[in-house]
Amino acid sequence: MPPPRARTFVFESLAGFDDEALHTFLTPGDGGVDPRRLGVALHGADHDELAARVLRALPEQAAAAVAAARAEPSPSEAVEEARRHVVGRLFWALLYWHDPDGYEELVAGEHIHPGLLDSLDLDGRVVADLGAGAGRFTLFAARHAARVIAVDAVPALLQRLEQHARQQGLANIETRRGNFTHLPLGDASVDVAVACSSLASQAPWGGEEALREAQRIVRPGGELIVIWPDNPQWFIARGFVYRTVPDADQLSLHFDSIEAAERICREFYSEDAAGWVREHRAESVPFAVLGMRPPSDACVWRQADDRPT
Ligand SMILES: C[S@@+](CC[C@H](N)C(=O)[O-])C[C@H]1O[C@@H](n2cnc3c(N)ncnc32)[C@H](O)[C@@H]1O
Known part of the structure; x- marks a missing residue:
């Protein structure tokens, strides 16, 4: 279910993505947009230009499914339903792209458990941060690692990351735009690859x-570490080991003020969570109240020492 804030975006917000982002976020996958519903959503001559861009951006088979669905007649309710589907599936990508400040405000209070971060061996290593966003993990890693290469699909977030790095005097970070399925990094080129609240179990957000x-x-001999995985079992089934910090149940999401806590809970979580803030007059909201696992776990995979390079 997309959060209530999803209502601030409309189907036409897709036109703001550049062609590379359309390709990254619209390539079909279990967690992504259904090509047939995308074709229905693109009905109408006023969407000709966006439709042409979408068709160029998609892999051949998906483009054919979009074009076929667009050519079939559809009642207006089906078109509206299809548009809601697309916006719902793309909510986070739309937020990163159109409102990076709103996204940063949300994650500013979402601290990865320090015990989990301290357990990572990054000293002197070359680290890739996959889906680095505005740098929540990159900025921590750069204080320990020799070098951090931060990869993300959204340039506006990488620009924020660069700004934070400059403000914090960190000169060992390099940002690169890239897609999880085509990383701008060579074979066996990093000691540790980390995905923090990013690479997920379903395409196009992972898979x-x-x-x-x-x-x-x-x-x-290097490691791939997925911090705060969406679906730990999916990673465990693929050879990852699960690690969690004990006694992290009390972890909370922190905000600057009670007003910010209430507004952000209402926009991103639920009216119940906002009600909890009002009742408790609290600037910190336990993850349990939000119905989420706290950011205190990771799935770790080790590359065999004898893998040919
Ligand atoms: C929830 S944010 C996490 C950002 C950051 N790692 C953090 O912990 O704050 C997920 C990030 O993954 C990126 N992302 C999602 N799908 C991607 C893909 N297919 N290729 C590259 N980046 C992607 C998004 O742009 C976003 O910045």
Whole structure:
């Protein structure tokens, strides 16, 4: 279910993506947009230009499914339903792209458990941060690692990351735009690849192809670490080991003020969570109240030492 804030976007917000982002976010997958419903959503001559861009951006088979669905007649309710589907599936991508400040405000209070971060061995390593966003993990890693290469699909977030790095005097970070399925990194080129609240179990936010690609860039004996995985069992079934910080149940999401806590809970979580803030007059909201696992776990995979490079 997309959060209530999804209502601030409309189907036409897709036109703001550049062609590379259309390709990244519209390539079909279990967690993504259904091509047939995308074709229905693109009905109407006023969407000709967006439709042409979408068709160019998509893989051949998906483009054919979009074009076929667009050519079939559809009642207006079906078109509206299809548009809601597309916006719902793309909510996070639309937020990163159109409102990076809103996204940063949300994650500013979402601290990865310090015990989990301290357990990572990054000293002197070359680290890739996959789906780095505005740098929540990159900025931490750069204080320990020799070098951090931060990859993300959204340039506006990488620009924020660069700005934070400058403000914090961190000169060992390099940002690169890239897609999880085509990382701009060579084979076995990093000691540690980390995906923090990013690479997920379903395309286009992750999935099998993205996992193989993340594993490709890790040197023999190196590690791929998925922090706060969406679906730990999916990673465990693919050879990852699950790690969690004990006694993290009390972890909370922190905000600057009670007003910000209430507004952000209402926009991103639920009216119940906002009600909890009002009742408790609290600037910190336990993850349990939000119905979420706290950011205190990771799935870790190790590249075999004898893997040929
Ligand atoms: C929830 S944010 C997490 C950002 C950051 N790692 C953090 O912890 O704050 C997920 C990030 O993954 C990126 N992302 C999602 N799908 C992607 C893809 N297919 N290729 C590259 N980046 C992607 C998004 O642009 C976003 O910045």
